Amino acid sequence: MQDYSTKVVAITGAANGLGKEIARRFACAGARLALVDVDADNLAELRTELEAKGVDVIDSVFDVRSAAAMEEFARQAYATYGHVDLFFNNAGVITVGTMWEQPLADWDWLLDVNVKGMLHGIKAFVPRMIAQDTECRIIDTASIAGLLTVENAPAYVASKFAALSLTEVLDLQLQAAGAKVTAHVICPAVVQTDLDNCLRHRDPSTYDADDPYYRTEDYIRRFEVVTKSMPAGLPVDAAVDIIISELEKGTFYILTHPRYNPAITGRTAAIVAGTHPTIVAR
Template sequence: MNSTPHRPTAGTDPAPRQDTASLVVLVTGASSGIGEATARRLAAAGHRVVLGARRADRIAAVAADIEAAGGSADHHVLDVTDPKSVLAFAAAARARHGRIDVLVNNAGLMALAPLDAVRTDEWDRMIDVNVRGVLHGIAAVLPQMRAQGSGHVVNVASVAGLRVDPTAAVYCATKYAVRAISEGLRQESREVRVTVVSPGFTRSELAEGSGDEAAREAVRAGMEIAIPAEAVAGAIAYAVGRPPEVDVNEIVVRPTAQG
């Protein structure tokens, strides 16, 4: 018997074959930043994307760009803090495409300030968007995914879910929660894949969410080393593109220069 290990022919890819079927992908917070970049990236890969965000004019423009480039994109006004809005978003996707294969729970809010600033309205808003919004998304798609026997939930967290920094206590708490919810869903699932993507400094509008001027300036300074949103979109596309039996559970993507 020949014991020589198999060596791929030059120019071939020895990586496992991916499932290249067109998937129906819902993306929240798709009007800018990571959400927009992800929608564009996945549409370019041949998937049918459904964009959701509050800014109707902006998601309409992004969807039009995707269609003009030969991709498939629908768009719906979406408020992730409103469970009825999220259910309607998912229902519209099912009505149009007959199924939901992937949810990218991307919508998020970062409002940084010291706790003694007592910005309780910002605390509530972050909890509503970053935690309840993720739960509303899961609730809207999980029954469909269970019924069809497959699906993939991608939750965008943050490196803030791995550490706690001054002025970021509540924001970090919400991102820790996203990771906890994701791990719970993963352990409860056998048909549904679950991925947490935790970006570091990424160029987006997220830096402008803080009402505290000093905190906002500190985030802007950090943007000097920020990676483009497309880098995070690439990580999401990687996880989505794995074969159905492969579940990429967690990806951390940060600038090389970030400490």
């Protein structure tokens, strides 16, 4: 890994999983950090761990659904450090369901966190990075589910296709503006994180916990598909090895699971051929 001792790295969803490992790696490489999460306890624990190693950290507990909180976080990061060089727009959640039965509230929540939350990060950090006029990176975490349609989690897939296309357009607009900022998109398949536990921090005002759909066989079976897949996923450290190595090469589409590459090219071929989508083997 390169030396980041002159760099500042901001990360959303930093308290667990990919965000936490990314924070640790950049801390080891000398960076100063600005971290966000809704999970106050795990974020505080990470901050204590990093500060014990002499790392400069500021942290903020908020939900990326709040544009105002994101703006305040960016203001604080710039006020503290004077610059931010890499911004990982990483916070994300998942729900599952059959499209015509899943409560609309799940769609609202998923799109608000995974898409609008990402947009809030872009709106808060990109203008500051452009004004900074140094080489900066915005790194959005989408998913392989932004490149391939999987059957189990329609709102998640829709949110990740949106996240991926949003990052492509961001990069195009940065190029058109002649900015020194580049965008990148991370597209992992399954990684061993806490993603399947994401409901624990869901704002109770965003859904009706008594909705009968959550007690159906359909919902329970679909949720089990997610929980059972996690232990077979790529270990977080292996995923982050690939993410950082590809980022340092300047890769735009950062893919962590090459075994899905034939399915990605197969999808493109199917689009051109006009055939129906096929279920991707896990």
